Amino acid sequence: MILDLHTHSIKSDDGRAKVENYCQWIRTRELPIDGFVLTEHRQFDLESDYSGLAGEFGLTILKGAEVETEYGHVLVFGVTEPLMQEFDFGNIHLPLARVIEACESHGAVPVPCHPGRKRVGMSAHLEEHGVPEGVRIVEIYNGGSRDNEDQVAQDMARDLGYLGIGGSDAHIVSHVGRCATRFPAPITSEQVLVEALNAGEFEAVTFREAG
């Protein structure tokens, strides 16, 4: 199963895509992905229920979040209401150590995203803050990467022993599925996704060259 682990909908301040249109796009263009995770900026969307769309289009639609730390942006998978009480998702100055500690306490998985990007990526902050404790997975393919950002991410992951995921970082409909993550077994829920990530059973993939 292949999931795009990094997407934004109109729930994000800079997102312009409706979730239904993501689904239509994936099916119309016959994209080689089986679903996606909505990782809205600085929030977890408790209200929206996409099970109807998931059923209609035969896609897996899960929810996560993208929060902001001194090491840059971090995807969080397996968000629960108790986790949301641990820190303010809207705070753009979260300590990464606090996010990791809270995720570990509540069975969630933190994943620094676009780590090769200046300013909002983890690698840009290693010299100032040192190598953070507790990071196990980073995003090594990001659909919005420019220049050598993905290569920087892959080099960092190799040097520090991190596993890698892929995500499109789509903010508009036609960008979904540019990068994704392959799992050997079906991912049917956020909990199953967390288990697969914790087990290290995944592989980052990119479809950008295929257009």
Place this chain on the structure above:
Amino acid sequence: MTVQTVRDVEFGEDLPVFDPDTTLDNVIRFTEAAGWRGPRFTDHEAARKEGLPGALVPGIMSQGFLCAMIHRWAPPARIVEVDTIFRAPVIVDQAYHINGVVTDIDEDAGRVEVDLTVTNDKGETRVFGTAKVDLPTAGT
């Protein structure tokens, strides 16, 4: 074939790719017409002294390219909104390609949404956004 009514449009349809003229001469013409003449748009060396990678194509000129692309595809279109997010500068005298795809259609209202992406020769996204476009409904 150009689009005349909303019924000519299909979800997922690609607009013809548009390669904008980002030459310095064209940018100078634009900035003079717009009253935006400034060295960061019209002089590579002056722009580099400001820490920029080269002279910039003004944002409103990039938005104009997006609108031109839509009108080439659908001459009767009324562009309601172009919403752009600039991820990286668009540099004068470099090659760019604008792609557009139809991502939502409301046939009753005659409204179409289009994703717009400005990429460079390496396929990197410099600008992306969406446009809301009104087209004549069939029979009008």
